[in-house]
Amino acid sequence: MKYVDEYRDQELAKTIAGAIATEADSEKSYHFMEFCGGHTHAMFRYGVQDLMPQNVHFVHGPGCPVCVLPICRLDDAVELAERHGVILCTYGDMMRVPGTKHRSLMRAKADGADVRMVYSTLDALKIARENPERQVVFFAIGFETTTPPTAVAIKRAEAEGFKNFSVFCNHVLTPAAISHILESPEVRELGIVKIDGFLGPSHVSSVIGSQPFEFFAEEFQKPVVIAGFEPLDVMQSVLMLIRQVNEDRHEVENEYTRVVTEEGNLKAQALVSAVFELRKTFDWRGLGTVPYSALRIRDAYADFDAEKRFELSVKASREVTSCECPSILRGVKKPTDCKLFGTVCTPQNPIGSCMVSSEGACAAYWTYGRFREPKPLEAAK
Ligand code: SF4
Numbered sequence: 001m002k003y004v005d006e007y008r009d010q011e012l013a014k015t016i017a018g019a020i021a022t023e024a025d026s027e028k029s030y031h032f033m034e035f036c037g038g039h040t041h042a043m044f045r046y047g048v049q050d051l052m053p054q055n056v057h058f059v060h061g062p063g064c065p066v067c068v069l070p071i072c073r074l075d076d077a078v079e080l081a082e083r084h085g086v087i088l089c090t091y092g093d094m095m096r097v098p099g100t101k102h103r104s105l106m107r108a109k110a111d112g113a114d115v116r117m118v119y120s121t122l123d124a125l126k127i128a129r130e131n132p133e134r135q136v137v138f139f140a141i142g143f144e145t146t147t148p149p150t151a152v153a154i155k156r157a158e159a160e161g162f163k164n165f166s167v168f169c170n171h172v173l174t175p176a177a178i179s180h181i182l183e184s185p186e187v188r189e190l191g192i193v194k195i196d197g198f199l200g201p202s203h204v205s206s207v208i209g210s211q212p213f214e215f216f217a218e219e220f221q222k223p224v225v226i227a228g229f230e231p232l233d234v235m236q237s238v239l240m241l242i243r244q245v246n247e248d249r250h251e252v253e254n255e256y257t258r259v260v261t262e263e264g265n266l267k268a269q270a271l272v273s274a275v276f277e278l279r280k281t282f283d284w285r286g287l288g289t290v291p292y293s294a295l296r297i298r299d300a301y302a303d304f305d306a307e308k309r310f311e312l313s314v315k316a317s318r319e320v321t322s323c324e325c326p327s328i329l330r331g332v333k334k335p336t337d338c339k340l341f342g343t344v345c346t347p348q349n350p351i352g353s354c355m356v357s358s359e360g361a362c363a364a365y366w367t368y369g370r371f372r373e374p375k376p377l378e379a380a381k
Pocket residue numbers: 322323324325328335338339340341342345346350351352353354355356362
């Protein structure tokens with residue numbers, strides 16, 4: 001398939017793996033955080049880790065929007081569906097994430113709540129159009145990639161004069177999360193999480209561009225390479241990071257030039273800033289409270305803001321204490337460090353969000369890596 005097969009070519013993969021083995025300094029160790037769950041899955045699915053020398057390590061980051069949503073917001077969504085009797089529209093993965101006391105949207109639906117899986121924001125609008133007597137809420141989650149479609153839905157709802165459509169907004173921002181990780185005690189003071197560079201997000205960068213990452217490269221002196229999601233993209237990006245580390249450079253480089261530009265998608269950015277504004281703080285699962293890391297709906301569109309339309313009660317939300325998702329999302333632990341991994345917690349019976357989402361680290365380990373140990377490069381030759 002054009003534009004896919006070229007990025008999965010075995011011979012090219014061996015060539016890049018050879019270059020990585022040659023250029024990785026055996027006196028050094030390299031720790032690269034992949035922010036996106038999409039990169040984590042590409043690494044596991046295509047065995048990228050197996051092609052790395054022993055001194056190149058991947059640290060899994062918090063770049064899975066389903067995984068980072070705090071339980072309190074999920075509990076709010078369950079409340080919207082159960083107590084306020086709305087039609088709650090959501091993307092598929094969110095339905096299975098357990099909230100407090102393992103209560104998920106799927107369980108709420110089984111108990112009679114009207115929860116519907118949609119593929120796009122426009123599906124939710126269609127449901128609102130077809131059910132004028134019912135309130136329809138779109139449970140909006142995601143990073144900068146999924147924010148523009150939510151803005152489109154709100155704009156369209158306003159243009160069509162919808163009175164029964166609103167959005168429960170949980171859109172979060174990548175740059176703020178990366179800053180928070182780099183400023184965390186585990187990275188800065190304790191040295192528990194070592195990060196020598198970042199594989200930068202690809203789809204997010206297609207919207208916001210590579211320019212916002214200049215700040216980290218400069219301020220924290222960490223190289224960033226915007227990487228595509230195919231295995232050769234990831235490997236080439238690792239090679240670019242190794243070269244930066246070896247040359248003591250800390251720049252933003254763009255491996256994913258076929259999609260990402262420096263300025264990003266200006267039209268999408270304008271649309272998003274017309275509809276949304278920054279929240280002062282937002283709680284992330286794993287990262288805690290992160291300043292200016294999420295969006296809320298502007299007052300001009302308050303009629304479409306579910307948080308204003310419905311009174312949500314303050315709840316005592318609770319994480320499952322033995323679930324290590326929060327530590328995994330900070331790069332402090334790996335899924336296999338969790339004693340529930342593969343025993344109590346599996347994709348069929350997920351205990352935490354990282355096992356539910358198709359981009360979650362636990363799901364990646366379970367699906368592609370649970371029987372494997374990383375091998376030295378020689379095994380791949
Ligand atoms: S294996 Fe399950 S319980 Fe353990 S950290 Fe992952 S999602 Fe949480």
